[in-house]
Amino acid sequence: MRKRNNSLIVEHGTTLQKDSVQSTPSLKHSHKAANSKGRDNVLDIDAKTGMRTGHRRHSWLYRIKKLAVWLLAVYICIPFIVKLCPAIQAKLVFLNFVRLPYFIDLKKPQDQGLNHTWNFYLEPEEAITIGAWHTVPASLWKEAQGKDQMWYEGTLALGQPIILYFHGNAGTRGGDHRVQLYKVLSTQGYHVVAFDYRGWGDSEGTPSERGMTVDAVYTYNWLKARSGKSSVYIWGHSLGTGVATNVARHLCMEDTPPDALILESPFTNIREEAKSHPFSLIYRYLPGFDWFFLDPITESGIIFPSDENVQHITCPLLILHAEDDAVIPFHLGRKLYDIASSKGNRKVQFVPFHKDLGYRHKYIYKSPQLPHILRKFLSDPNTHQ
Numbered sequence: 001m002r003k004r005n006n007s008l009i010v011e012h013g014t015t016l017q018k019d020s021v022q023s024t025p026s027l028k029h030s031h032k033a034a035n036s037k038g039r040d041n042v043l044d045i046d047a048k049t050g051m052r053t054g055h056r057r058h059s060w061l062y063r064i065k066k067l068a069v070w071l072l073a074v075y076i077c078i079p080f081i082v083k084l085c086p087a088i089q090a091k092l093v094f095l096n097f098v099r100l101p102y103f104i105d106l107k108k109p110q111d112q113g114l115n116h117t118w119n120f121y122l123e124p125e126e127a128i129t130i131g132a133w134h135t136v137p138a139s140l141w142k143e144a145q146g147k148d149q150m151w152y153e154g155t156l157a158l159g160q161p162i163i164l165y166f167h168g169n170a171g172t173r174g175g176d177h178r179v180q181l182y183k184v185l186s187t188q189g190y191h192v193v194a195f196d197y198r199g200w201g202d203s204e205g206t207p208s209e210r211g212m213t214v215d216a217v218y219t220y221n222w223l224k225a226r227s228g229k230s231s232v233y234i235w236g237h238s239l240g241t242g243v244a245t246n247v248a249r250h251l252c253m254e255d256t257p258p259d260a261l262i263l264e265s266p267f268t269n270i271r272e273e274a275k276s277h278p279f280s281l282i283y284r285y286l287p288g289f290d291w292f293f294l295d296p297i298t299e300s301g302i303i304f305p306s307d308e309n310v311q312h313i314t315c316p317l318l319i320l321h322a323e324d325d326a327v328i329p330f331h332l333g334r335k336l337y338d339i340a341s342s343k344g345n346r347k348v349q350f351v352p353f354h355k356d357l358g359y360r361h362k363y364i365y366k367s368p369q370l371p372h373i374l375r376k377f378l379s380d381p382n383t384h385q
Contacts, residue, residue, distance in 0.1 A: 078283075079288075080292075082296060088296075089297050089302075093239070093297060096197075099201065101174070113179065116138070116144040118134045118152040124215045128198050128205045130203040131173070133195070137191060140155060160190065161189070161230060162230055164216075167238075169239040184365050187371075209242075209243075220247060231259040234247060236262070238265050238266075238361065241267065244261060245310060245313065252314045261318070262317075266333050268335050268336050271294045278326060310336060313340070314345070319349070322359040322363075337350040
């Protein structure tokens with residue numbers, strides 16, 4: 001009788017006793033090791049032949065192409081969305097929903113270091129209430145402690161000059177660069193009255209060029225009624241320069257011009273500003289740019305025609321602009337000055353700030369020369385250092 005073979009032959013010449021209890025795990029382990037080694041060899045070979053690298057490259061190229069297609073789709077869709085929804089453009093112009101700094105209580109200006117400031121509210125139209133701050137000259141700081149609104153209003157007629165400040169888009173009257181300017185002006189002996197247009201800060205209503213202008217004219221008239229013989233100047237910054245020229249033109253045509261108009265970082269009109277803004281760069285040279293982006297702004301009633309307004313303004317005009325302003329390009333401020341000075345029937349001055357100073361769009365208040373510039377231009381005997 002033939003003797004039965006007690007061993008089994010497995011891969012790679014390895015033998016295992018059939019009746020060994022521990023043979024099965026060893027076989028499985030050997031099998032896994034062999035398969036793993038085989039895979040490693042395949043990967044090594046693939047790496048040497050370039051196949052594995054090619055697979056990775058193909059994966060990355062696919063992702064890049066997919067991202068590029070997605071970005072192209074978004075790029076193409078945005079102009080149509082803006083055209084179909086002009087309200088989007090209005091929000092981008094006003095940016096009133098961007099309330100910086102966050103979490104400040106506008107009812108407490110002292111939290112921003114303005115211990116000689118009174119918070120109050122005006123009602124330029126029915127059901128529209130706007131918030132405002134009145135900062136008295138620094139010389140009245142001690143006397144102002146604990147005083148009420150009646151006292152603050154009474155100081156307006158004491159003879160110190162008054163600046164009515166119109167801020168730009170985004171933020172509130174409590175924005176840091178705005179607060180710093182109030183402090184500089186207060187130190188120089190000015191009253192500063194700053195307010196939030198309807199839809200900004202804690203002011204009620206919905207933003208519009210008409211509404212902003214109505215709020216500004218109302219606040220000016222409120223101030224003028226309480227100022228006695230004190231000089232009242234209008235100061236506009238950025239988008240606020242558009243409001244300021246609207247107001248100044250209206251007052252000049254009513255034969256009640258402000259004592260002077262100061263424009264910080266102004267533009268000519270909203271279409272030219274929108275076309276020059278950094279955000280428009282990726283679409284600026286797109287065919288139909290005006291139709292897609294600028295016409296919706298105009299259709300929303302947003303024009304701010306400062307270039308037209310300055311031709312009807314008869315009060316002294318001072319323009320301040322930094323050469324490194326990336327938000328409203330320097331050339332727009334210079335162009336506005338050229339238009340205003342072409343009339344030659346009033347005092348017009350343009351003060352540039354060199355780009356090396358780094359004042360950009362909102363830091364002109366840092367200039368140590370600013371008090372001297374204002375004092376010299378306004379020639380007001382009540383201003384002091």
